[in-house]
Amino acid sequence: MIVNMPVLVALLVLMTAGSVIAIAAKSLTSSVVAMGTAGLILSILFLILGAPDIAIVQVFVEIVALIVLLSIISRESSADMSSSGLYGGIVILIFAIFFFTFMLHFHEMVRPFGEPVIDMGKGYLMASPGQLKGADVVNSIILDFRGYDTIGEATIIFTAIIGVLVMLRKKGRV
Amino acid sequence: MDKGMSEIVKGVAKMVVPFIMLFGISLILYGHISPGGGFSGGVVIAGGFVLLLLAFGREHAFRIFPEKFAEKLDSLGAVGFLSIAVLGFTGGHFFYNFLDKGRLFHLWSGGTMIFSNIMIGIKIGAALFVAIAMLSMARLIHTKEGVEYRRSGEDK
Numbered sequence: 001m002i003v004n005m006p007v008l009v010a011l012l013v014l015m016t017a018g019s020v021i022a023i024a025a026k027s028l029t030s031s032v033v034a035m036g037t038a039g040l041i042l043s044i045l046f047l048i049l050g051a052p053d054i055a056i057v058q059v060f061v062e063i064v065a066l067i068v069l070l071s072i073i074s075r076e077s078s079a080d081m082s083s084s085g086l087y088g089g090i091v092i093l094i095f096a097i098f099f100f101t102f103m104l105h106f107h108e109m110v111r112p113f114g115e116p117v118i119d120m121g122k123g124y125l126m127a128s129p130g131q132l133k134g135a136d137v138v139n140s141i142i143l144d145f146r147g148y149d150t151i152g153e154a155t156i157i158f159t160a161i162i163g164v165l166v167m168l169r170k171k172g173r174v
Numbered sequence: 175m176d177k178g179m180s181e182i183v184k185g186v187a188k189m190v191v192p193f194i195m196l197f198g199i200s201l202i203l204y205g206h207i208s209p210g211g212g213f214s215g216g217v218v219i220a221g222g223f224v225l226l227l228l229a230f231g232r233e234h235a236f237r238i239f240p241e242k243f244a245e246k247l248d249s250l251g252a253v254g255f256l257s258i259a260v261l262g263f264t265g266g267h268f269f270y271n272f273l274d275k276g277r278l279f280h281l282w283s284g285g286t287m288i289f290s291n292i293m294i295g296i297k298i299g300a301a302l303f304v305a306i307a308m309l310s311m312a313r314l315i316h317t318k319e320g321v322e323y324r325r326s327g328e329d330k
Binding site for chain 1: 298
């Protein structure tokens with residue numbers, strides 16, 4: 001896949017800047033907005049890297065999450081951000097050192113991008129248009145070859161919604 | 175009393191919401207031939223309802239899409255998807271694609287995939303809308319004893 005490298009790097013830098021601002025910002029609102037920037041740029045990255053399915057989901061989930069977070073913040077005016085202090089700084093520093101040493105040798109450990117360890121994907125790519133007649137390979141995988149996983153996801157969402165309804169119901173709260 | 179946001183927001187929402195819904199439905203129905211699918215389409219539809227909720231206020235959104243109905247749709251989607259999976263036993267095993275596969279790039283292709291997409295779309299759309307509506311109702315009141323939970327509209 002041919003990717004425009006400068007655009008990719010610029011988007012990555014913007015995304016990192018958004019994440020850093022989200023952590024460092026003083027007010028919760030600006031931190032949430034910066035987080036939204038990071039998420040929306042992530043969806044553009046998905047689109048550039050050739051995953052339109054995930055890009056659509058990412059855009060809308062990001063917007064809905066942003067609405068939820070902003071509404072919570074506007075209600076909870078008493079919530080303020082406390083600085084993590086010296087201890088948090090040391091932990092972040094140690095983690096960063098480990099992470100960068102790991103990333104320096106990361107490319108030696110894995111196979112190059114586009115050559116996965118498990119070759120199951122090739123079978124799916126052949127079988128999806130061939131046997132199943134599904135033109136969208138992603139949907140064929142999540143709904144047919146990997147249906148169990150999708151049932152698990154549906155169960156998780158169902159349970160989460162039941163949890164929200166139970167916690168926020170009107171009567172019978174002990 | 176006038177609920178919701180200003181006239182400008184209401185007008186724009188009135189114009190935009192039908193297209194959002196249409197986009198969500200097309201994402202669901204064409205999920206098996208083009209990018210999209212049940213989850214993305216459901217999230218788009220839920221986003222349209224959330225726009226209604228934000229622009230017109232809670233009462234209007236619940237008049238169009240009542241809370242109880244959304245809960246029922248959520249359960250219906252889950253049960254429907256599971257029953258599609260269980261119906262696979264007619265052909266042999268769980269999640270067996272028992273329908274005619276159709277022709278590649280046609281609307282009828284991929285067997286059960288279109289029905290799974292519709293069920294997941296119903297489920298996700300209703301579930302996300304109900305979750306956000308419930309969260310928008312919740313109100314935490316800080317008292318001397320601690321934090322008290324209250325649904326808005328009961329504030330006295």
